[in-house]
Amino acid sequence: VTINEIEGNRKEYKKGDKVTLKADHMAGMKNSPATIVEIQKGPAYMVNYQPTNGGKQVTNHKWVAEDEIEKR
Known part of the structure; x- marks a missing residue:
């Protein structure tokens, strides 16, 4: 996902951060918890x-x- 598809207004994330997804381009994705595993x-x-x-x-x-x- 892109930074625009993560709840919140943070500008920077790091590996291991826990986030909530706003993305909805796959079933079950919206409002799901996620962990950042890689940043590009x-x-x-x-x-x-x-x-x-x-x-x-x-x-x-x-x-x-x-x-x-x-x-x-």
């Missing part, structure tokens, strides 16, 4: 992609970090 600074993207295993097209997958994108 930089842009995050929504992407559409076709899985290489032949699965169904994925639309508006949230969130992908820049280093997870393979440019072609």
Whole structure:
């Protein structure tokens, strides 16, 4: 999730912080407790992609970090 999808107004978080999610792009996510396990600074993207295993097209997958994108 992005910082905008966490309850509260904190600007900085650290690994191990306990938070409540505002995100609702997956079932059961909204208002769920979570623990920060990794922090990545930089842009995050929504992407559409076709899985290489032949699965169904994925639309508006949230969130992908820049280093997870393979440019072609």
